[in-house]
Amino acid sequence: MKKMLNPRKGVALAMVMVFCIAILGLVTILVFNTRSHRGSHTYQHDASRALMAATAAMQLAIYKYRVLPSEYYKIHTLETLKNKGTADAAAVNALNTLKTAWMADFQSDNAGSPAAKIKAEIDQSTGGNHSFGVEEFSLVSKAAQGYTRDYLKIRAWGASGDTRKVLEELIEVRISD
Protein backbone atom coordinates (compact mmCIF):
# COMPACT_ATOMS: atom_id res chain seq x y z
CA MET A 1 0.00 0.00 0.00
CA LYS A 2 2.87 2.36 0.90
CA LYS A 3 4.67 1.57 -2.36
CA MET A 4 1.67 2.60 -4.36
CA LEU A 5 1.46 5.85 -2.43
CA ASN A 6 5.12 6.75 -3.37
CA PRO A 7 4.81 7.90 -6.99
CA ARG A 8 8.14 9.89 -7.12
CA LYS A 9 10.47 7.04 -6.33
CA GLY A 10 13.11 6.69 -9.14
CA VAL A 11 12.26 10.01 -10.78
CA ALA A 12 15.66 11.50 -9.91
CA LEU A 13 17.49 8.66 -11.59
CA ALA A 14 15.28 8.88 -14.62
CA MET A 15 15.96 12.61 -14.92
CA VAL A 16 19.71 12.05 -14.57
CA MET A 17 19.56 9.45 -17.30
CA VAL A 18 17.72 11.90 -19.57
CA PHE A 19 20.37 14.54 -18.90
CA CYS A 20 23.11 12.04 -19.58
CA ILE A 21 21.59 11.03 -22.89
CA ALA A 22 21.30 14.72 -23.83
CA ILE A 23 24.95 15.33 -22.92
CA LEU A 24 26.09 12.26 -24.83
CA GLY A 25 24.08 13.48 -27.83
CA LEU A 26 25.87 16.84 -27.69
CA VAL A 27 29.24 15.13 -27.37
CA THR A 28 28.49 13.01 -30.42
CA ILE A 29 27.60 16.09 -32.46
CA LEU A 30 30.78 17.80 -31.27
CA VAL A 31 32.94 14.82 -32.17
CA PHE A 32 31.49 14.69 -35.68
CA ASN A 33 31.97 18.45 -36.07
CA THR A 34 35.58 18.10 -34.98
CA ARG A 35 36.15 15.38 -37.54
CA SER A 36 34.78 17.56 -40.33
CA HIS A 37 37.06 20.39 -39.19
CA ARG A 38 40.03 18.07 -39.47
CA GLY A 39 39.06 17.65 -43.13
CA SER A 40 39.03 21.38 -43.66
CA HIS A 41 42.70 21.51 -42.54
CA THR A 42 43.63 19.48 -45.58
CA TYR A 43 41.33 21.53 -47.79
CA GLN A 44 43.00 24.80 -46.79
CA HIS A 45 46.45 23.39 -47.41
CA ASP A 46 45.43 21.94 -50.77
CA ALA A 47 43.80 25.23 -51.80
CA SER A 48 47.05 27.13 -51.21
CA ARG A 49 49.09 24.47 -53.01
CA ALA A 50 46.67 24.52 -55.95
CA LEU A 51 47.04 28.29 -56.15
CA MET A 52 50.84 27.95 -56.22
CA ALA A 53 50.58 25.35 -58.99
CA ALA A 54 48.31 27.64 -61.03
CA THR A 55 50.85 30.45 -60.53
CA ALA A 56 53.57 28.17 -61.89
CA ALA A 57 51.47 27.42 -65.00
CA MET A 58 50.82 31.12 -65.51
CA GLN A 59 54.53 31.97 -65.26
CA LEU A 60 55.43 29.25 -67.75
CA ALA A 61 52.79 30.43 -70.23
CA ILE A 62 53.85 34.07 -70.03
CA TYR A 63 57.52 33.09 -70.34
CA LYS A 64 56.90 31.01 -73.45
CA TYR A 65 55.07 33.90 -75.05
CA ARG A 66 57.95 36.22 -74.21
CA VAL A 67 60.62 33.99 -75.74
CA LEU A 68 58.61 32.66 -78.70
CA PRO A 69 56.13 35.38 -79.64
CA SER A 70 56.31 34.70 -83.38
CA GLU A 71 55.27 31.08 -82.81
CA TYR A 72 52.17 32.28 -81.07
CA TYR A 73 51.36 34.90 -83.71
CA LYS A 74 51.25 32.13 -86.32
CA ILE A 75 48.50 30.52 -84.25
CA HIS A 76 46.77 33.84 -83.72
CA THR A 77 46.80 34.64 -87.44
CA LEU A 78 45.29 31.28 -88.34
CA GLU A 79 42.71 31.63 -85.57
CA THR A 80 41.69 35.06 -86.87
CA LEU A 81 41.24 33.58 -90.36
CA LYS A 82 39.16 30.77 -88.94
CA ASN A 83 36.97 33.17 -86.97
CA LYS A 84 36.42 35.26 -90.10
CA GLY A 85 35.46 32.10 -91.99
CA THR A 86 38.20 32.54 -94.58
CA ALA A 87 40.40 29.64 -93.47
CA ASP A 88 40.52 26.55 -95.69
CA ALA A 89 40.74 22.98 -94.38
CA ALA A 90 44.55 22.98 -94.50
CA ALA A 91 44.69 26.17 -92.44
CA VAL A 92 42.30 24.72 -89.87
CA ASN A 93 44.43 21.58 -89.63
CA ALA A 94 47.57 23.65 -89.24
CA LEU A 95 45.87 25.71 -86.54
CA ASN A 96 44.86 22.60 -84.58
CA THR A 97 48.34 21.11 -84.83
CA LEU A 98 50.13 24.29 -83.78
CA LYS A 99 47.74 25.04 -80.97
CA THR A 100 48.03 21.53 -79.59
CA ALA A 101 51.81 21.80 -79.65
CA TRP A 102 51.73 25.28 -78.07
CA MET A 103 49.50 24.19 -75.20
CA ALA A 104 51.22 20.82 -74.65
CA ASP A 105 54.23 22.46 -72.99
CA PHE A 106 52.01 23.87 -70.21
CA GLN A 107 50.29 20.66 -69.15
CA SER A 108 51.97 18.92 -66.22
CA ASP A 109 50.41 15.58 -67.20
CA ASN A 110 52.36 15.54 -70.50
CA ALA A 111 55.45 13.49 -69.76
CA GLY A 112 58.62 15.21 -70.87
CA SER A 113 57.07 18.68 -71.04
CA PRO A 114 58.61 21.61 -69.15
CA ALA A 115 55.48 21.64 -66.98
CA ALA A 116 56.05 18.00 -66.00
CA LYS A 117 59.57 18.81 -64.83
CA ILE A 118 58.29 21.78 -62.80
CA LYS A 119 55.58 19.58 -61.30
CA ALA A 120 58.17 16.99 -60.28
CA GLU A 121 60.25 19.67 -58.59
CA ILE A 122 57.27 21.19 -56.75
CA ASP A 123 56.06 17.76 -55.66
CA GLN A 124 59.48 16.87 -54.36
CA SER A 125 59.86 20.20 -52.53
CA THR A 126 56.55 20.04 -50.70
CA GLY A 127 55.80 16.34 -50.51
CA GLY A 128 52.43 16.96 -52.16
CA ASN A 129 50.88 15.92 -55.43
CA HIS A 130 50.25 18.84 -57.75
CA SER A 131 49.05 19.13 -61.30
CA PHE A 132 48.54 22.20 -63.42
CA GLY A 133 47.95 23.41 -66.92
CA VAL A 134 46.64 26.19 -69.11
CA GLU A 135 43.04 26.09 -70.30
CA GLU A 136 43.01 29.16 -72.49
CA PHE A 137 45.71 31.15 -74.22
CA SER A 138 44.38 33.80 -76.56
CA LEU A 139 44.91 37.31 -77.77
CA VAL A 140 41.98 39.65 -77.36
CA SER A 141 41.80 43.09 -78.93
CA LYS A 142 39.86 46.04 -77.69
CA ALA A 143 39.30 49.03 -79.93
CA ALA A 144 40.09 52.33 -78.28
CA GLN A 145 40.00 55.85 -79.77
CA GLY A 146 42.46 55.79 -82.66
CA TYR A 147 44.27 52.62 -81.64
CA THR A 148 43.70 49.04 -80.62
CA ARG A 149 44.71 47.57 -77.33
CA ASP A 150 45.80 43.95 -77.35
CA TYR A 151 45.69 41.73 -74.33
CA LEU A 152 47.00 38.27 -73.74
CA LYS A 153 44.31 36.31 -71.95
CA ILE A 154 45.62 33.32 -70.04
CA ARG A 155 43.53 31.05 -67.87
CA ALA A 156 45.67 28.66 -65.85
CA TRP A 157 44.55 26.03 -63.38
CA GLY A 158 46.28 24.23 -60.56
CA ALA A 159 45.20 21.27 -58.48
CA SER A 160 46.34 19.58 -55.31
CA GLY A 161 44.44 16.72 -53.75
CA ASP A 162 40.77 17.25 -54.57
CA THR A 163 41.07 21.04 -54.77
CA ARG A 164 41.32 22.93 -58.02
CA LYS A 165 42.00 26.64 -58.46
CA VAL A 166 41.84 28.76 -61.59
CA LEU A 167 43.83 31.92 -62.25
CA GLU A 168 43.03 34.27 -65.09
CA GLU A 169 45.21 37.14 -66.23
CA LEU A 170 44.91 39.81 -68.87
CA ILE A 171 48.29 41.16 -69.88
CA GLU A 172 48.56 44.12 -72.19
CA VAL A 173 50.89 43.41 -75.08
CA ARG A 174 52.20 45.59 -77.84
CA ILE A 175 52.20 44.06 -81.29
CA SER A 176 54.62 45.72 -83.67
CA ASP A 177 53.41 45.98 -87.25
Place this chain on the structure above:
Amino acid sequence: MPLSAREKISPPYCPSSRAGLSLVEILMALLILTIAVLPAIGAFSGYYGVATRQMEQEMALKLGEAVVNVLMTTNYSELKEGAIPALPLNIQTPSGSFSGTMSFAGGYASGTPVTIGKTKYIIGAEVKKIFLAQDITAPHNNALEFSWLSPDAPPPLPFGGGALPPPPPIATYSCFNDLICLKVTVDFGGAKPIELATFRADMAR
Protein backbone atom coordinates in the same frame (compact mmCIF):
# COMPACT_ATOMS: atom_id res chain seq x y z
CA MET B 1 -14.21 3.22 18.72
CA PRO B 2 -11.80 5.20 20.96
CA LEU B 3 -8.21 5.67 19.73
CA SER B 4 -5.19 4.53 21.73
CA ALA B 5 -2.68 7.09 23.05
CA ARG B 6 0.02 6.01 20.53
CA GLU B 7 -2.31 6.41 17.62
CA LYS B 8 -3.24 9.86 18.88
CA ILE B 9 0.39 11.08 19.09
CA SER B 10 1.95 9.62 15.92
CA PRO B 11 1.59 11.86 12.82
CA PRO B 12 -0.56 10.60 10.04
CA TYR B 13 1.25 8.84 7.15
CA CYS B 14 2.08 11.35 4.49
CA PRO B 15 3.29 10.18 1.02
CA SER B 16 5.23 13.46 0.47
CA SER B 17 7.64 12.58 3.26
CA ARG B 18 9.42 10.31 0.61
CA ALA B 19 9.59 13.06 -2.02
CA GLY B 20 13.22 13.95 -1.11
CA LEU B 21 16.28 12.14 -2.54
CA SER B 22 18.13 9.50 -0.66
CA LEU B 23 21.91 9.62 -0.34
CA VAL B 24 22.22 6.53 -2.52
CA GLU B 25 20.18 8.18 -5.27
CA ILE B 26 22.31 11.34 -5.14
CA LEU B 27 25.53 9.36 -5.25
CA MET B 28 24.32 7.30 -8.17
CA ALA B 29 23.20 10.43 -10.00
CA LEU B 30 26.58 12.06 -9.44
CA LEU B 31 28.37 8.95 -10.66
CA ILE B 32 26.29 8.76 -13.84
CA LEU B 33 26.68 12.49 -14.46
CA THR B 34 30.44 12.22 -14.02
CA ILE B 35 30.58 9.37 -16.50
CA ALA B 36 28.61 11.48 -18.99
CA VAL B 37 30.39 14.79 -18.40
CA LEU B 38 33.98 13.55 -18.52
CA PRO B 39 33.91 12.66 -22.25
CA ALA B 40 32.09 15.94 -22.86
CA ILE B 41 34.95 17.86 -21.28
CA GLY B 42 37.40 15.83 -23.34
CA ALA B 43 35.45 16.51 -26.51
CA PHE B 44 35.28 20.26 -25.80
CA SER B 45 39.00 20.30 -25.14
CA GLY B 46 39.67 18.42 -28.37
CA TYR B 47 37.36 20.72 -30.31
CA TYR B 48 39.11 23.78 -28.94
CA GLY B 49 42.48 22.28 -29.90
CA VAL B 50 41.32 21.52 -33.43
CA ALA B 51 39.86 25.01 -33.85
CA THR B 52 43.07 26.60 -32.58
CA ARG B 53 45.25 24.46 -34.86
CA GLN B 54 43.00 25.32 -37.80
CA MET B 55 43.39 29.03 -37.10
CA GLU B 56 47.15 28.65 -36.76
CA GLN B 57 47.38 26.67 -39.98
CA GLU B 58 45.25 29.21 -41.83
CA MET B 59 47.47 32.00 -40.57
CA ALA B 60 50.59 30.06 -41.55
CA LEU B 61 49.19 29.54 -45.07
CA LYS B 62 48.37 33.23 -45.42
CA LEU B 63 51.87 34.16 -44.25
CA GLY B 64 53.36 31.65 -46.68
CA GLU B 65 51.33 33.03 -49.59
CA ALA B 66 52.31 36.58 -48.62
CA VAL B 67 56.01 35.63 -48.61
CA VAL B 68 55.66 33.87 -51.99
CA ASN B 69 54.07 37.04 -53.38
CA VAL B 70 57.00 39.09 -52.06
CA LEU B 71 59.48 36.68 -53.67
CA MET B 72 57.55 36.78 -56.97
CA THR B 73 58.00 40.55 -57.18
CA THR B 74 61.61 40.73 -56.02
CA ASN B 75 64.36 41.50 -58.51
CA TYR B 76 64.80 38.25 -60.41
CA SER B 77 68.54 38.37 -61.01
CA GLU B 78 69.37 39.17 -57.39
CA LEU B 79 66.99 36.50 -56.14
CA LYS B 80 68.38 33.87 -58.49
CA GLU B 81 71.95 34.58 -57.45
CA GLY B 82 71.09 34.84 -53.75
CA ALA B 83 72.47 38.36 -53.80
CA ILE B 84 69.77 39.92 -51.64
CA PRO B 85 71.19 40.68 -48.19
CA ALA B 86 67.84 41.34 -46.52
CA LEU B 87 64.37 41.44 -48.01
CA PRO B 88 61.84 43.61 -46.18
CA LEU B 89 58.62 41.85 -45.21
CA ASN B 90 55.56 43.96 -44.52
CA ILE B 91 52.65 41.70 -43.75
CA GLN B 92 49.20 42.62 -42.50
CA THR B 93 48.07 40.27 -39.75
CA PRO B 94 44.95 40.26 -37.54
CA SER B 95 47.18 41.54 -34.75
CA GLY B 96 48.23 44.48 -36.88
CA SER B 97 50.96 45.26 -39.35
CA PHE B 98 54.11 43.19 -39.12
CA SER B 99 57.43 44.50 -40.35
CA GLY B 100 60.38 42.18 -40.51
CA THR B 101 63.12 41.03 -42.82
CA MET B 102 64.18 37.91 -44.63
CA SER B 103 67.89 37.33 -44.47
CA PHE B 104 69.37 35.43 -47.39
CA ALA B 105 72.41 33.24 -47.31
CA GLY B 106 72.88 31.92 -50.81
CA GLY B 107 69.69 30.18 -51.90
CA TYR B 108 68.28 29.97 -48.40
CA ALA B 109 66.50 32.61 -46.39
CA SER B 110 65.09 32.89 -42.90
CA GLY B 111 62.64 35.50 -41.74
CA THR B 112 62.07 37.38 -38.52
CA PRO B 113 59.68 35.25 -36.43
CA VAL B 114 56.11 36.55 -36.50
CA THR B 115 54.18 36.26 -33.24
CA ILE B 116 50.41 36.31 -33.48
CA GLY B 117 48.58 35.60 -30.27
CA LYS B 118 50.51 32.90 -28.47
CA THR B 119 51.88 31.32 -31.63
CA LYS B 120 55.25 32.03 -33.15
CA TYR B 121 55.54 31.57 -36.91
CA ILE B 122 59.03 30.93 -38.25
CA ILE B 123 59.35 31.64 -41.96
CA GLY B 124 61.97 30.13 -44.23
CA ALA B 125 62.49 30.22 -47.98
CA GLU B 126 64.56 28.44 -50.57
CA VAL B 127 65.41 29.50 -54.10
CA LYS B 128 66.49 26.68 -56.34
CA LYS B 129 67.38 26.72 -60.03
CA ILE B 130 65.41 24.01 -61.80
CA PHE B 131 66.38 24.96 -65.34
CA LEU B 132 69.81 26.26 -66.25
CA ALA B 133 70.42 28.75 -69.02
CA GLN B 134 71.52 27.08 -72.22
CA ASP B 135 75.11 27.71 -73.12
CA ILE B 136 75.98 27.65 -76.81
CA THR B 137 79.64 27.00 -76.13
CA ALA B 138 78.91 24.11 -73.74
CA PRO B 139 75.41 22.76 -74.45
CA HIS B 140 73.70 20.80 -71.68
CA ASN B 141 70.39 19.03 -71.09
CA ASN B 142 69.21 21.03 -68.07
CA ALA B 143 67.76 23.97 -70.01
CA LEU B 144 64.04 24.60 -70.37
CA GLU B 145 63.03 23.41 -73.83
CA PHE B 146 59.90 24.28 -75.72
CA SER B 147 58.85 22.04 -78.56
CA TRP B 148 58.23 23.25 -82.08
CA LEU B 149 56.04 21.66 -84.72
CA SER B 150 55.86 22.25 -88.42
CA PRO B 151 52.92 24.48 -89.27
CA ASP B 152 52.29 22.20 -92.25
CA ALA B 153 49.78 19.88 -90.69
CA PRO B 154 49.51 16.33 -92.00
CA PRO B 155 46.83 15.92 -94.66
CA PRO B 156 43.50 14.43 -93.64
CA LEU B 157 43.05 10.72 -94.17
CA PRO B 158 41.17 9.71 -97.32
CA PHE B 159 37.53 8.64 -97.22
CA GLY B 160 36.68 10.96 -94.36
CA GLY B 161 39.06 9.33 -91.92
CA GLY B 162 39.80 12.63 -90.17
CA ALA B 163 43.20 14.19 -89.60
CA LEU B 164 46.28 12.26 -88.63
CA PRO B 165 47.55 12.72 -85.06
CA PRO B 166 49.98 15.62 -84.69
CA PRO B 167 53.53 14.71 -85.62
CA PRO B 168 56.28 14.65 -83.00
CA PRO B 169 58.13 17.93 -82.51
CA ILE B 170 60.73 18.50 -85.16
CA ALA B 171 62.70 21.03 -83.18
CA THR B 172 63.06 22.45 -79.73
CA TYR B 173 63.84 25.90 -78.45
CA SER B 174 66.30 25.85 -75.59
CA CYS B 175 65.93 28.82 -73.25
CA PHE B 176 68.77 31.09 -72.28
CA ASN B 177 67.60 31.85 -68.76
CA ASP B 178 67.99 30.22 -65.39
CA LEU B 179 64.51 29.45 -64.10
CA ILE B 180 63.79 28.96 -60.44
CA CYS B 181 61.58 27.17 -57.97
CA LEU B 182 60.54 29.14 -54.88
CA LYS B 183 59.81 27.24 -51.74
CA VAL B 184 58.43 28.84 -48.59
CA THR B 185 58.17 27.06 -45.24
CA VAL B 186 56.20 28.32 -42.26
CA ASP B 187 56.72 26.49 -39.00
CA PHE B 188 54.06 27.25 -36.41
CA GLY B 189 54.74 24.49 -33.94
CA GLY B 190 52.27 22.13 -35.56
CA ALA B 191 52.93 18.54 -36.41
CA LYS B 192 54.18 19.50 -39.85
CA PRO B 193 55.24 22.92 -41.13
CA ILE B 194 53.43 24.49 -44.07
CA GLU B 195 55.35 24.07 -47.33
CA LEU B 196 54.42 25.95 -50.49
CA ALA B 197 56.36 25.90 -53.75
CA THR B 198 55.92 27.54 -57.11
CA PHE B 199 57.86 28.37 -60.24
CA ARG B 200 59.13 31.75 -61.32
CA ALA B 201 60.30 32.63 -64.79
CA ASP B 202 62.59 35.43 -65.85
CA MET B 203 60.42 38.13 -67.42
CA ALA B 204 63.29 40.55 -67.99
CA ARG B 205 63.23 40.14 -71.75
